[in-house]
Structures are given as structure tokens and as C-alpha cells.
Amino acid sequence: MPAESFTSTPPFFNGSDRIAVLLPLPLAGAYDYLCAGQPLRPGDFVSAPLGGRWVTGVVWGPGRGDVEPSRLKRVGPRLEASPLPKVTRDFIDWVASYTLAAPGAVLKMAMSVPSALEPAAGQTAIRLSAAPPEAPRMTPSRRKVVEALAALPPLSVTDLAREAGVGPAVVRGLVEAGVLETVELPRPSRFSPPDLDRPRAELSPAQRDAADALVAAVGAGFSVSLIDGVTGSGKTEVYFEAVAAALAQGAQVLVLLPEIALSSQWLERFKRRFGVAPAQWHSELGDAARRDTWRAVAEGDAKVVVGARSALFLPFADLGLVVVDEEHDQAFKQEDGVSYHARDMAVVRARLGGIPAVLASATPSLETMANVQGGRYRLLALPDRHAGAVLPEIRAVDLRRQPPPRGRWLSPVVVQALEEAFAAGEQAMLYLNRRGYAPLTLCRSCGHRLQCPHCTAWLVEHRSAGRLICHHCGYHIRLPPQCPQCEAEDSFAACGPGVERVAEEAQFLFPTARLAVMTSDTCVGPGAAAELVQAMAEHRIDLLVGTQIVAKGYHFPLLTVVGVVDADLGLEGGDLRAAERTHQLLSQVAGRAGRAERPGRVFLQTWQPEHPVMRALCTGSRDSFIAREAELRRDCAMPPYGRLAALILSGPDAAQLDGFAARLSRLAPHGEGISVLGPAPAPMALLRGRHRRRFLVKAPRSENLQQLLRRWLAQAVAPSGVRVQVDVDPYSFF
Template sequence: MSADNPTRAGDYRASVLLPLPLSGAYDYKLTLPAKRGAIVTAPLGPRQSLGVVWGSAEGGVAEAKLKLAEPLDGAPHLPGSLCDFIDWVAQYTLTLPGMVLAMALRSRQAFEPETMRTAYISGNGVPAKMTPARQRVLDTAKDGLARSVPQLAEEANVTPAVVRGLVDCGALQAIELPEFDPYRPPDPDFDVPKLNTEQALAAEVMRGAVRGRRFGVSLLDGITGSGKTETYFEAVAEALREGRQTLILLPEIALTVQFLDRFAARFGVRPAEWHSDLSPRERRRVYRAVMSGEAKIVVGARSALFLPFADLGLIVVDEEHEQAYKQEDGAIYHARDMAVVRARFAQCPVILASATPSLESYVNAKNGRYAHLTLTNRHGAAELPEVRLIDLREDRGDPGTFLSPTLRENIARTVAAGEQAMLFLNRRGYAPLTLCEACGHKLVCRQCSAWLVEHRYRKRLVCHHCGYETGLPPACPQCGTEGKFIACGPGVERVAEEFKALFPDARMAIASSDTMGGPAEMQAAIRAMQKREIDVLIGTQIVAKGHHFPQLTLVGVVDADLGGSDGDLRARERTFQLLHQVSGRAGRAEKPGLVLLQTRNPKDAVMQALTASDRDAFYEQERKYREIIHAPPFGRLAALILSGHDGEAVREAGRVLAKTAPSARGIKVWGPTPAFYALLRGQTRERLLVQTEKSIDIQAYLRTWLKDATIPKSVRLVVDVDPVSFF
């Protein structure tokens, strides 16, 4: 059944998809005809479930056996384009469609009847006795805005009892209001920036795409500090003028801190937000406002792709290269790629923005599949920072230290000049490995094949994969020797300890997911950095991108080699992107910036490309390498991961599965082999990898292979189409 054609009048049957891991939609009776996307309550066994009318009834079920599905009050519905998108995602990712639908029905409370709230405005009554406190309340209420008792008390600086006394005498009048205040519409002309020539040309292309109300992909490819955000804001402004909605995806909640401030400065109000840190009530408010079209702009994490936009006119994927856009559990998908598909179903343009695009997007732009909009100059007077290598084989400090003499000297010079510095190490905690000096025994997670990471501030050893933590044992569990544990390698806490010993008077802060309790604490640290209340920020990748600190002139990368050769075909690309992004934090205003990369491999192609500021040469090298080995974007991959508590059952399931793989031209099946983390959360893991030529329908091959596969109930099989990591 199409999005526009109702079930036949008088038939009152339809297939209803439930947000559950079921094989497909079920037939139900309806009290009224309903279009595809209509939300209903449907009985399933002894309980009621939300469901969505998905199409015409399949038939084959006797009338007497059909159960009745009831439409919800107000007849809410998912847009047809979202229903089509859900079907597509399910087919592409080999996920049960009900599991994908569940992502679109994240806020069940949003479909409950709206409640009202009581607020107060000025009334006709006069208090018998006027006091200064009462007068302040009445003066506050003169503007005619309706407020609750707590709001009036806070604004007038009185107790709630004073306000209630004015209510009792009729000086304040109660009125009933909707549960949520309406979103103030952003103003596309609130503070229009002055763009340079490159920005203006790119902005006009994107505005034209929005006005044309047609699908198309633009790669906004600009160096760090070139003003990509200000440029794509002009496309957002055009969508507002067209009366349509915009979705802006960010890879991490931490990046929203400065972004929301910049958005408010440009459009006069903050946008609606959608991410995992929202309370259920806030989720309900945003979901309703998106469905009704009231929320014109939504800034969100990857799950925002499944919100029911009433009239989606633009999608922006900021930092499109980020691995955080990959959903690794449940329905496994890549939000960047799915954003392109969502835009195609909505017939609207999509903008991918990055200073270091993914190789897939870079090749699509070079081949003309995407519009390639480039920004080659930093905004205003700012220039790209100078990048230098520090060869740790020659420029070494004392044993057990991690900041080279050259880096120390430059930190001292920067702090003395009243400027700011950033030290970057993409490793949380104090030390990544703790071992016994007597026998060499390494402390490993009891549930994972991963080292326990020491977090000295918390006095705990933590597994960063399953969350298991414990204290440092008094004696080695292998040899029994006491007091012989040593910390090997640095984490940000250890770098901070060394820094504090060298610069005791400098104001320092650590920024990592371990030290920041959530977005509020991250926001406080960023604001402190902007106000120059911090001299040196020591952090992991959460400080590497998206932040603008005008006084930051020095960036020191403690270990530039970390992550560059971990057996992943994208390892070099990710290392280059991360180091390029963190380098881009330096020198974003008038003062020149300097980036120092500590490395033991200065001749590596990544290091050479960074020092030469020759990104495209590195990309071309990676492109040729991928093309030779038929790896994405010149071939396709799918991973099959088997896991379970019975290791031998998992390994045997892998061997059996590999033997049943159909032979086909242009397709190779590798494995099974132990996954990178062969033990994770107490489960043994085996991996098979399917590699095909780009023209082959890898999903069809996988369906043919897996439809008759026999997997023991004790073993779980997960399929990851287009994997981005290989842990």
C-alpha cells in the first residue's frame, strides 16, 4: 500500500508492523480505513503494543482470528517517506524491520494525550494589604506572559507563598496552557554573517539545492577554521525561508556545546536537541514538535535520522568522516550513509561537511557523484598552523617521562606569553597496562581479552570495553609477589601528572569521557577555556574537533603513532583525520599556531602529509592502495560475528558456517578467525569477512547463504554490512 492510498473502504484490514524483533508485519482488523504510517495500538499475546499500519493485509488469516488494532487519538502517523526509509534500512542492513521501526518510535510517551498545565497572569482582584514582595510579583506579571508559581517566585525574588496569596485574592488569574511551551522559530535573518568569496559561492550552491526541493549530495570540504559551519548555516536559513525542517547531525554530544551557542548567535534561538542525554519528558516534547512541524531545526546524534519530520527540507552531516556515526549494536548502520538515503526518500538535499572527508566521500566528490564545494582559506586573518615533528628516538626526556624537552620548552614559552596550549593523547586513564615487574604478568579483564586500564584518580583498574573494574590487588595473582606492579605507557591522567610536576603554577584541566561527568561538565570546561581560565587543556579525542579557542596557539600530540597500525584497513586514514583535526585547533585567530607531533616514525606517510599540509596527496595514496586491494570504496565488505559463552560451540559454528558459504565469482570469504577482541564481555568471538566486487549485491549473497544456515541457540550471529572497525 502506498503512502497516499488508504485501505479499501469497508475492508478495514491492514498489515501492522510492530517495533519488535519479529519476521514481518501482521494482519489486523481496523475500526476505520488507515493510511500507511498510521500509528495504532495492537494486541500481541496478552499485552498491547504500539504499531504502524504498513500496508494492505496479506490475507490468509480467517476473519474470526484477526485481532482489532485501534488508531490513537489525534490520528498521529509516520510520514510515508520515513516508512519507506525504514524498509530500505532493514533490507540493506539485514535487520528485522520491526527493530528498525523501534528506532522511529523511541518516545512512546509522545503518543499519549497531551496534559495541560496551570499558569498565572494578572487578575482583577486587589490584595487587602500591599507589600513590596507582592508588588514585585504584580510588576513581573504586567508583561502578560503566563508563568507558573515557581517561575513567578523566582523572577520576583519572593517565596512561593507570596505568589499563592495573590492567587487566593484574585490578583493573579489561573489559565490552562499546553504541557510544553512552543518552540520559538529561528530567524533566518537574525545575524547574517559576511562571507568570503569561497564561502559565498558554496552557500549559493547549497541554497539553490534547498530552493529546488530536490535530492542531491554536496561535500563541503573546507580546511579547519575555514568557516564551514557559517557556510552551511546559509542553507539552513534557506530551508527556514521555505518553511521546511532541517536535521543537523553531530557525531558526539560533546560537540553540541559550542555549536548551540553559534547557532543561537546566527538564528536568535537555540534549536531542538535529540540525543541520549535527554530526559523522557524532553524526548516527548521534541518528538511531538518534530512530528507536527513545529520544531524547524533539530540538532542530534545519529538516532535523530529516525524522527518523524513532517516536512524535511535539508540534512546536514557535520564531521561526516567520524567513526561515531556508526551504530555498532542493535540495528547496525552508518548514519552518514543512511542520511544520504533518508534525503533521497524525502527529496531534499544533504550536505556532508568535513576538513578531512572519509575516503568514500572524497572519491564520490572527485568522481562527480557528489557536488564538491571547497573552502581553502581560514576565516578572517587566521592562517594554518605550522606542523613540526619531534623524533622521540633522538629528542627524549628522562626515563618514565612522556613530554620531550622540545615540547616542554614550547609549553613554557606559550604559557609565559599568556597564550593557551593543548596536549592531546587519545588514551583515557593513567596507564593502558599494569604488569608485575617480578614475572611480567599483565592484568587483564576477566571478561575480555583486553588489558585493564589504571585510573589513578579513582584508584581503580577499568576495562574500557565491558566496564568491569576492580582495585589493584595487593599481590601478583600469578607469582604472589607483593608491591611489584608498574604502570606501562601513558594515559591522559599520567600526562597531566607529569605536566603538573613541570608547571605547578599553570592552570590545567583534563578533558576525557572519564573525567567529564557529562555534557554539562564538558560545557563548563569549554567555557573556562574560552574565558582563558585554563592555560593548558589535556584531553582525548573529545577535544580534537569542533572547538574554537582563539588564544590556543600550541598543540602538542603526545603519541602521534597511536592507532596508526592496528591491522584495520582504515587505521591510517583515521589517524590522519584525527591528527589533522586536533592540529586544526591551533592558531584559529590572529596569532599563529604551532603543532608538535611526537613520533618514533617520522618518515611515515601520515606524518609526512601532516608536516607538508598535503592532505590530498595522502588521500590519493590511500585511494590507490584501496583500489589495488578492492577495498571500500572500490569493493564491498560485510562482517559476520559469532559470539557466545561456550567458546568451542562458537568456533565450531564458525567452521560450519564457512563451509556452507556459496562459491561465486567476485566474492571471497575470509575466516573464521578470532576477532581482535576474542573475548568480550565474557563471550568468545569469531569473525568471518565477506569481500566482493563493488557491482555485486552483497545483501543478496548474504541472504542466500544465511537462509539455510544452522546456528546453535547458544551462539549469536551479527551481520555488519559496511563495517568500519574490526575489533
């Protein structure tokens, strides 16, 4: 149980005390209620009346006192669930304040499993009655049951009947006669404790130094350490030592992964190290698993949780360590609803709990490196691959000099490398971060492009599904028989490649190669992803064609050749992190090659081989690239050397939206170093049927950006139908 349980802390509120209850709704804050005569403390879950319904909320503290007591309603009974720990409540308040989100909206993420607050259904078993009747009628079958139970612990009706060799009706008859009685048994724990005595991996001297530093940090208060290791350097085994140290102290551990549903190899590695599987937390879990996991975390039974970003808001009873693997990954940024970055919030959660945080990456973010250089984070470097493996050779393929044949997408250089890999019995990978068959479909007669009616986006052809699909709202159609603009028949042409088209070309070139496509469309759920990864590991696949999910830390010993079909994709546009993100992603993709004794080769098909990103990848000069990026950001006071926030206004009526945006613009804040850009149509000016306008607010690091935004937004109330979303520290600019 959490430290704030009733057994260790006296009641805080009694009788008719005024209390504040925070509800998991996007409201301004906690509402005042009266106690219902029972003892309550902050963190208790209670039912509270709201309008004509009852809502489960959390006692947040004493009431504000600005409402007459006669107008206050009483809360319902306290729920028999572990109270929400103080550190979790502090974390919710902190996230709400930082992101300018309603505290109730953040609380909803912590109360994401309402059924976990309901009383747990116990297991019913049968045992000998403590007060049996004096002269029960006994038959031979009944005697078998009594004799069997005398030597056994309480059993279910079915199990007891099986042990005695009788029918269940005999057992139930003995219960009705009073010879046997039912008893409620505690539910068995869903999660077995990790085995800390299992053999550990053999660590290199550099790994051992890093592991020793992490182990020393466990139990020593708040700290942040960055494991900066090249791909294949064994970062996971290093932080497993810190996990073991935290478990040895009886604490819980949280490990955040960017794509938990695609992490079968990580889960298998954990099981080999600790003998059991960790608790998992992600959107693919069923309702029963989510309920049991949430409850086990709150009661301290789940010792290790591996999860996606939402796992940060689980009510840990005694969290002792937070690990963020692949800390650079953009998947840690939550865009919808409450906008937050899980890496940064993990550090905040660690600070509030007084525990260490560990970040790990082969391509650390510029924000993390700035914290290292500022002395706020400790650097633990792993410069070499584990077990003598060497980093792959990376080569830029200049498409101006070595282009693919007309109508194809693979350069002869890449094709030759694939031939050599297959001839040697090795595996290869082709990477293109573009789903579907073709990103654009247009009419050859008039040039009309098929566009989503609800979004500012072209429809993407998915030939395998026979559909044109919008990747933003899900709208889909079949290919029209004639152009809606000029009515020409059979005039549509697919323009550009997606992974399906690259796979089609590869299958044509290598008809005997066993090929698979790995995208979010083909890997629906953890099971499908695990099967594909297993097939690759067992060499049932020769060529893997995929999007960015193929770069998620997989280890395939026979994978020696990686071809990046369009290395320039992602370099253009108004994203201040475009170069950094492209370097990170291509480094991770390249890192899949040559991870065992066979050396790897990586080919980057590019029209810009002289681009700083391509030069850094080919020469291995990551640090100088990061230094250059840092200098560019510092010169223009952009994050992490300045502060940035986005205001996204959206609504169904473009004229109404523009009017509100103009009013906000007139009230925009001013000051030294503060600039407000906009309003302007967002690059995705129409999304799911809603028009979108954007402001960007730039300020010095010394500025209290949240306070500035609150003052600004308080001056203008959005009209009905218009939504205002605040994104502090934005990572995407769509």
C-alpha cells in the same frame, strides 16, 4: 501536521479490512491484524495484541493475506499522535533492507520515546463562565477576581489569585459557584522559531560562492554537496546560509554532529546567528525533553534539530535539508544493534525525501571523495582559514633522536614549546588518545598482566578514581595488594602513558600552569563539557590535556601550541582505514592551533617520521595522501572500490559457537571476485562474557551483497544462545 494527516487524506482502511502492523520489536516483519471498525491509514499508531500483552505499532499497509481471517486479532484504537510520515516509513524499510536488520528493530529507533504517543497534557486555565448563575453571592474578594479577569486572558488559579490580590480559595469558590469555568489551553511551543533577520557573518568570496551554491540547492530536489574546507575556514557559517534558506521556505532542518554533548560552541554560534537555540537530540536528554522534542518534530514545531546519529530517525513533518558536520568522524558509525553509518543513511534520507544533503569536513573520508570524483557529489572548496588566520606549522619530533628523559613522555622539544607558549600568555594542548593513567598494569616479579575476566582486554588504571577499569564492559577493581599469579606483594607497575599520566608529568614540569584534563571520563554530560570549554575560552586554563574529544571543532583563540604525545597510536593493526583515520584525527587535533591572529605550532612525537601519514601532515600534502590511499584500496578492491561485510557470531559456549561457525563456513558463498575470510576469533575474542568469531565477506561493487548474505544465512539457523550480527560496510574490526 504531516502531509498524511486525516484532514488531507481520506481513510485507507475501514471496517474489518486486513492491515499489516509493524511492531518495534526484532521480528521478521509486519503482522496481519484486522481493523477495529475505525478508519486507519498507513502511518497511524495503534495498539496491537501480541501474546498476552498490547504493543504500540504502526499501520504499515495492507495485510499479506496468508493467515485465515478467523485467526486474526483486531487492533485497538488509533493513538492521537501525528502519523509516521511515508518518507520515514520508506527510510525504515530501506535501512532494514540495507543492513539486514529486522524492520521492527529499525522502527524502534524511530519510536524511541513511547510517552510521546500518549495524549499531551494540556494546561488548565480559568475564565468567566459563558452561563453564570443569575444571582451569585458576591463578596468584595470575589468582585476583585471578576473585575481582574474581565480585563485579562484566561489564567491559572495561582496567577489569577495573584492578579486580584486574593487567596486561591476565592478563585476556586467562584468556579464551584459557576461564576468562573475551567478551559484547556494548548501547550505552548517548546521551541521558538529562528529569527532570519538577524545580522549575518561577513563571508569571504570563497565562502560566498559556496553559500550561494548551497542556497540554490535548497528546494531544488535531491543533491549532495561536500564543503571541503581547512580547519577554521568557516564551514559552519557557510552551511548556515543553506539552513536559513530552508527555514525561509518553511521547511525543517536536521544537522548531525558526531558528539552533540560536546558541541557547546556550535550551539552558541547557532544562537548568535538565529537568535534562539535549536532543538537538541542526544542520549543525555531527560525523558520530558525527549518527549517534547519528538512531538515537536512530528508536528513541525521544531524547525531546526541538531543531534547525534539517532536524530535521523525522528519523524520530521517536513524535512527540507540535512547537514552532516565532520562527516568523516567515526562516531557516526553505529556498531551495536542495527549497524549503520549515519553519514550514508543521511544521504539516503535526503534522496527519499527529494531534498539536499550537505557534508562538511576538513578531512573528508575516502568514501566521500570517491563520490566527488565520480560526479555523484558536488565539491565546494574553502582552501583558506577565515579572517586571515594561517594554518599551523606541523613538525614531526623524531623520538629516536629527541626522546623524553627516562620515565617521562614529553620530548624536550615539546617541553620547550610549552614553556614559550606560557611565557607569552598563550594556551597549549597535549593530545593522547588513551584514557586513564596507564593502559597496562603488570607484576614486576612474574610479568602477570591484570586482565578483564569478561573481555579480551587489559585493565586500564584510572589513578584519579583509584580503580582498574575495563573500557569495554565496565568491570573494575582496586589494585590488588599482591599478585594473583606469584603472590608477590606491592609488585605491580604501571606501563605506558594515559592522559592522566601525561597530565601528572605536565603539572610537575609547569607547577604554576592551570591544567585541565578533557576525556569522556571527566566530561560526563553536556553541562560538564560546556563548562570546560567555557573555561578554556576565557583563559581560565593554560594547558588542556585530552583524548580525541578535544579535536571536535573547538575554537580557542589563544591556543597556539599542540603536542601529540603518541602520533603513531592507531597506525598499526588490521584496520584498512588505520592510516586514513590517523591522518584525519591528527589533522583535526592540529587544527585547534593558531585559529586567530596568533600563529600555531603542532608537534607530532613519533617513532616513524618517514611514515606517509607523518609526511603528509608535515608537508600539507593531504590530496596526494588521499590519492595514495585510494590507489592502495583500488588495487585490492577494498571499500570504496569494493564491498565488505562482517558477520560476527557470539555466544557463551565457545564449543557450540565454533561448531556453528564451521557449519556456516561449509555453506559460504562462492563466485567471481567473492571471498570469505574466516571463521577466526575476533580481535576482541571475548566481549562482555561472550565468545566472538568473525567472517569477512569481500565482493565486487557490482555484487548485490545483501542478497548474497541473505541466501547464505538462510541455510543455517543459529542455535539457541548464539547471535549473528551483520555489519555491512564495517568501520571497526575489534
